[in-house]
Amino acid sequence: MTRVIHIAGTSGSGKSLITLNLAIALQQRGRDVLVLDSNIYQPDLFNYANGTSDVYLNDYLRGERRIEDAIVHHPSGIKIIPSLMEEEYDPHHSVKINQALLSLMGKAEIILVDSFSHNPAFSSIFDHSDEIIFVMNDDAHNVVKSKELIRKVEERGMGVIGTILNKKRKQTNSRHVQTILDKPVLAEIPHDDQVIESINMRVPAFIHYPKSALSRAMKGLAETLDHGKTTR
Numbered sequence: 001m002t003r004v005i006h007i008a009g010t011s012g013s014g015k016s017l018i019t020l021n022l023a024i025a026l027q028q029r030g031r032d033v034l035v036l037d038s039n040i041y042q043p044d045l046f047n048y049a050n051g052t053s054d055v056y057l058n059d060y061l062r063g064e065r066r067i068e069d070a071i072v073h074h075p076s077g078i079k080i081i082p083s084l085m086e087e088e089y090d091p092h093h094s095v096k097i098n099q100a101l102l103s104l105m106g107k108a109e110i111i112l113v114d115s116f117s118h119n120p121a122f123s124s125i126f127d128h129s130d131e132i133i134f135v136m137n138d139d140a141h142n143v144v145k146s147k148e149l150i151r152k153v154e155e156r157g158m159g160v161i162g163t164i165l166n167k168k169r170k171q172t173n174s175r176h177v178q179t180i181l182d183k184p185v186l187a188e189i190p191h192d193d194q195v196i197e198s199i200n201m202r203v204p205a206f207i208h209y210p211k212s213a214l215s216r217a218m219k220g221l222a223e224t225l226d227h228g229k230t231t232r
Protein backbone atom coordinates (compact mmCIF):
# COMPACT_ATOMS: atom_id res chain seq x y z
CA MET A 1 0.00 0.00 0.00
CA THR A 2 1.33 3.40 -0.94
CA ARG A 3 0.60 6.20 1.49
CA VAL A 4 -0.02 9.55 -0.21
CA ILE A 5 0.74 12.63 1.85
CA HIS A 6 -0.30 15.87 0.24
CA ILE A 7 1.53 19.08 1.18
CA ALA A 8 -0.89 21.90 0.44
CA GLY A 9 -0.91 25.57 1.36
CA THR A 10 -0.88 29.08 0.05
CA SER A 11 1.67 30.19 -2.53
CA GLY A 12 5.05 31.05 -1.01
CA SER A 13 4.19 29.51 2.37
CA GLY A 14 7.02 26.97 2.11
CA LYS A 15 5.39 23.89 0.54
CA SER A 16 8.25 22.95 -1.77
CA LEU A 17 10.97 23.33 0.86
CA ILE A 18 8.95 21.38 3.37
CA THR A 19 8.04 18.62 0.90
CA LEU A 20 11.68 18.12 -0.11
CA ASN A 21 13.09 18.14 3.41
CA LEU A 22 10.28 16.05 4.90
CA ALA A 23 10.84 13.48 2.13
CA ILE A 24 14.53 13.21 3.05
CA ALA A 25 13.66 12.99 6.75
CA LEU A 26 11.28 10.08 6.05
CA GLN A 27 13.86 8.44 3.76
CA GLN A 28 16.46 8.62 6.53
CA ARG A 29 14.01 6.75 8.74
CA GLY A 30 14.20 3.93 6.20
CA ARG A 31 11.13 4.75 4.13
CA ASP A 32 11.00 4.42 0.35
CA VAL A 33 9.85 7.92 -0.61
CA LEU A 34 8.84 9.45 -3.92
CA VAL A 35 8.13 13.17 -4.32
CA LEU A 36 5.72 14.28 -7.01
CA ASP A 37 6.31 17.93 -7.85
CA SER A 38 2.85 18.56 -9.19
CA ASN A 39 3.25 22.33 -9.13
CA ILE A 40 3.74 22.94 -12.85
CA TYR A 41 3.01 26.65 -12.53
CA GLN A 42 5.70 27.23 -9.91
CA PRO A 43 8.07 24.27 -10.01
CA ASP A 44 10.78 25.14 -7.45
CA LEU A 45 11.33 21.84 -5.70
CA PHE A 46 13.79 20.35 -8.19
CA ASN A 47 15.89 23.53 -8.10
CA TYR A 48 16.06 23.33 -4.32
CA ALA A 49 17.36 19.77 -4.79
CA ASN A 50 19.85 20.80 -7.52
CA GLY A 51 18.30 18.21 -9.78
CA THR A 52 18.74 17.68 -13.49
CA SER A 53 16.77 15.42 -15.77
CA ASP A 54 15.90 14.72 -19.40
CA VAL A 55 12.31 13.79 -18.61
CA TYR A 56 9.78 15.81 -16.61
CA LEU A 57 6.16 15.48 -15.50
CA ASN A 58 5.36 17.85 -18.39
CA ASP A 59 6.44 15.17 -20.93
CA TYR A 60 3.88 12.82 -19.38
CA LEU A 61 1.22 15.57 -19.48
CA ARG A 62 1.85 15.96 -23.21
CA GLY A 63 1.46 12.21 -23.66
CA GLU A 64 5.06 11.84 -24.81
CA ARG A 65 6.49 9.74 -21.98
CA ARG A 66 5.35 7.28 -19.35
CA ILE A 67 5.25 8.67 -15.82
CA GLU A 68 7.81 6.05 -14.70
CA ASP A 69 10.31 7.53 -17.17
CA ALA A 70 10.25 10.79 -15.23
CA ILE A 71 11.42 9.26 -11.92
CA VAL A 72 14.78 10.74 -10.89
CA HIS A 73 16.91 8.98 -8.27
CA HIS A 74 18.24 11.86 -6.18
CA PRO A 75 21.60 11.46 -4.37
CA SER A 76 19.79 11.91 -1.03
CA GLY A 77 18.05 8.58 -1.60
CA ILE A 78 14.59 9.91 -2.41
CA LYS A 79 12.94 9.68 -5.82
CA ILE A 80 11.59 12.80 -7.47
CA ILE A 81 9.26 13.42 -10.39
CA PRO A 82 10.27 16.94 -11.37
CA SER A 83 8.27 19.57 -13.20
CA LEU A 84 9.07 22.39 -15.54
CA MET A 85 7.09 25.61 -15.70
CA GLU A 86 3.95 25.58 -17.87
CA GLU A 87 3.22 29.06 -19.14
CA GLU A 88 -0.44 28.49 -19.98
CA TYR A 89 -3.08 27.34 -17.52
CA ASP A 90 -4.84 24.24 -18.82
CA PRO A 91 -7.66 22.57 -16.85
CA HIS A 92 -6.69 19.19 -18.31
CA HIS A 93 -3.40 19.32 -16.43
CA SER A 94 -5.19 18.67 -13.16
CA VAL A 95 -6.88 15.55 -14.55
CA LYS A 96 -3.63 14.21 -15.99
CA ILE A 97 -1.65 14.90 -12.82
CA ASN A 98 -4.27 12.93 -10.97
CA GLN A 99 -3.81 10.05 -13.43
CA ALA A 100 -0.05 10.31 -12.92
CA LEU A 101 -0.51 9.93 -9.19
CA LEU A 102 -2.71 6.87 -9.65
CA SER A 103 -0.11 5.29 -11.97
CA LEU A 104 2.55 5.83 -9.32
CA MET A 105 0.73 3.82 -6.67
CA GLY A 106 2.94 0.92 -5.67
CA LYS A 107 6.12 2.62 -6.93
CA ALA A 108 7.06 3.79 -3.42
CA GLU A 109 6.03 3.29 0.16
CA ILE A 110 5.21 6.97 0.63
CA ILE A 111 4.40 9.54 -2.06
CA LEU A 112 4.70 13.16 -1.00
CA VAL A 113 2.85 15.54 -3.30
CA ASP A 114 4.04 19.14 -3.55
CA SER A 115 0.66 20.63 -4.24
CA PHE A 116 -0.40 21.57 -7.74
CA SER A 117 -2.93 24.08 -6.57
CA HIS A 118 -3.95 25.44 -3.24
CA ASN A 119 -7.51 25.59 -4.49
CA PRO A 120 -9.20 22.19 -4.11
CA ALA A 121 -11.84 23.20 -6.64
CA PHE A 122 -9.15 22.78 -9.31
CA SER A 123 -7.61 19.61 -8.16
CA SER A 124 -9.12 16.17 -7.72
CA ILE A 125 -5.64 15.07 -6.62
CA PHE A 126 -6.78 15.89 -3.09
CA ASP A 127 -9.24 13.02 -3.30
CA HIS A 128 -6.44 10.46 -3.65
CA SER A 129 -4.42 11.70 -0.71
CA ASP A 130 -4.45 9.72 2.51
CA GLU A 131 -3.34 12.72 4.51
CA ILE A 132 -3.34 16.42 3.72
CA ILE A 133 -1.03 18.74 5.63
CA PHE A 134 -1.46 22.45 5.26
CA VAL A 135 1.61 24.72 5.24
CA MET A 136 0.85 28.22 6.46
CA ASN A 137 2.44 31.43 7.71
CA ASP A 138 1.26 33.48 10.67
CA ASP A 139 0.35 36.85 9.16
CA ALA A 140 -3.33 37.65 9.47
CA HIS A 141 -4.00 37.44 5.73
CA ASN A 142 -2.44 33.98 5.51
CA VAL A 143 -4.33 32.67 8.54
CA VAL A 144 -7.66 33.80 7.09
CA LYS A 145 -6.82 32.42 3.64
CA SER A 146 -5.64 29.10 5.09
CA LYS A 147 -8.83 28.72 7.12
CA GLU A 148 -10.88 29.30 3.98
CA LEU A 149 -8.86 26.80 1.91
CA ILE A 150 -8.97 24.15 4.62
CA ARG A 151 -12.73 24.58 4.74
CA LYS A 152 -12.93 24.08 0.95
CA VAL A 153 -10.81 20.94 1.10
CA GLU A 154 -12.98 19.57 3.89
CA GLU A 155 -16.13 20.35 1.95
CA ARG A 156 -14.78 17.87 -0.59
CA GLY A 157 -14.87 15.29 2.15
CA MET A 158 -11.12 15.27 2.73
CA GLY A 159 -9.64 15.72 6.19
CA VAL A 160 -6.70 18.03 6.79
CA ILE A 161 -4.71 16.33 9.57
CA GLY A 162 -2.95 19.49 10.66
CA THR A 163 -0.85 22.47 9.74
CA ILE A 164 2.82 23.38 9.59
CA LEU A 165 3.40 26.90 10.83
CA ASN A 166 6.34 28.10 8.72
CA LYS A 167 8.32 31.37 8.97
CA LYS A 168 6.78 31.70 12.42
CA ARG A 169 7.39 34.99 14.19
CA LYS A 170 8.52 34.92 17.80
CA GLN A 171 5.47 36.77 19.07
CA THR A 172 3.01 34.34 17.50
CA ASN A 173 1.39 31.84 19.80
CA SER A 174 0.82 28.62 17.89
CA ARG A 175 -2.00 27.65 20.27
CA HIS A 176 -3.82 30.73 19.10
CA VAL A 177 -3.41 29.65 15.45
CA GLN A 178 -4.48 26.14 16.41
CA THR A 179 -7.66 27.51 17.97
CA ILE A 180 -8.51 29.74 15.00
CA LEU A 181 -8.03 26.94 12.47
CA ASP A 182 -9.29 24.16 14.70
CA LYS A 183 -6.36 22.02 13.51
CA PRO A 184 -3.28 20.82 15.36
CA VAL A 185 -0.02 22.57 14.52
CA LEU A 186 2.13 19.54 13.65
CA ALA A 187 5.37 21.50 13.28
CA GLU A 188 6.62 25.05 13.78
CA ILE A 189 9.52 26.54 11.85
CA PRO A 190 10.79 30.07 12.43
CA HIS A 191 12.18 32.26 9.69
CA ASP A 192 15.57 30.67 9.32
CA ASP A 193 18.61 32.10 7.48
CA GLN A 194 20.04 28.62 7.04
CA VAL A 195 17.00 27.79 4.91
CA ILE A 196 17.90 30.67 2.58
CA GLU A 197 21.53 29.56 2.49
CA SER A 198 20.53 26.00 1.64
CA ILE A 199 18.44 27.33 -1.25
CA ASN A 200 21.34 29.41 -2.52
CA MET A 201 23.67 26.41 -2.29
CA ARG A 202 21.02 24.13 -3.77
CA VAL A 203 21.58 21.54 -1.09
CA PRO A 204 18.54 20.54 0.98
CA ALA A 205 18.79 21.98 4.50
CA PHE A 206 18.15 18.52 5.93
CA ILE A 207 21.48 17.41 4.45
CA HIS A 208 23.59 20.55 4.77
CA TYR A 209 22.20 21.92 8.02
CA PRO A 210 20.84 18.93 9.92
CA LYS A 211 20.56 21.01 13.10
CA SER A 212 18.67 23.90 11.47
CA ALA A 213 15.17 24.73 12.66
CA LEU A 214 13.68 23.33 9.44
CA SER A 215 15.64 20.06 9.72
CA ARG A 216 14.73 19.53 13.36
CA ALA A 217 11.06 20.23 12.65
CA MET A 218 11.04 17.82 9.69
CA LYS A 219 12.75 15.12 11.74
CA GLY A 220 10.06 15.45 14.39
CA LEU A 221 7.25 15.46 11.85
CA ALA A 222 8.67 12.42 10.05
CA GLU A 223 8.69 10.58 13.37
CA THR A 224 5.11 11.63 14.09
CA LEU A 225 3.94 10.51 10.64
CA ASP A 226 5.88 7.29 10.86
CA HIS A 227 4.24 6.37 14.10
CA GLY A 228 0.85 7.34 12.72
CA LYS A 229 0.40 9.73 15.64
CA THR A 230 -2.00 11.84 13.64
CA THR A 231 -5.69 11.32 13.13
CA ARG A 232 -7.68 12.09 10.01
Ligand SMILES: Nc1ncnc2c1ncn2[C@@H]1O[C@H](COP(=O)(O)OP(=O)(O)O)[C@@H](O)[C@H]1O
Nearest residue numbers: 011012013014015016017044167190191192195
Ligand atom coordinates in the same frame (compact mmCIF):
# COMPACT_ATOMS: atom_id res chain seq x y z
N1 LIG B 1 11.56 28.72 7.32
C1 LIG B 1 11.95 29.59 6.37
N2 LIG B 1 12.88 30.54 6.68
C2 LIG B 1 13.27 31.44 5.77
N3 LIG B 1 12.78 31.51 4.52
C3 LIG B 1 11.87 30.61 4.15
C4 LIG B 1 11.41 29.60 5.05
N4 LIG B 1 10.48 28.85 4.40
C5 LIG B 1 10.38 29.36 3.15
N5 LIG B 1 11.22 30.43 3.00
C6 LIG B 1 11.32 31.31 1.82
O1 LIG B 1 10.09 31.28 1.14
C7 LIG B 1 10.30 30.97 -0.24
C8 LIG B 1 9.12 30.14 -0.72
O2 LIG B 1 9.23 28.82 -0.24
P1 LIG B 1 8.63 27.63 -1.13
O3 LIG B 1 8.89 26.36 -0.40
O4 LIG B 1 9.14 27.72 -2.51
O5 LIG B 1 7.07 28.01 -1.07
P2 LIG B 1 5.84 27.39 -1.89
O6 LIG B 1 6.30 26.10 -2.48
O7 LIG B 1 4.77 27.23 -0.87
O8 LIG B 1 5.48 28.42 -2.92
C9 LIG B 1 11.64 30.28 -0.30
O9 LIG B 1 12.27 30.50 -1.52
C10 LIG B 1 12.40 30.90 0.83
O10 LIG B 1 13.03 32.08 0.37
Ligand SMILES: [Mg+2]
Nearest residue numbers: 015016039044
Ligand atom coordinates in the same frame (compact mmCIF):
# COMPACT_ATOMS: atom_id res chain seq x y z
MG1 LIG C 1 6.37 25.53 -4.48
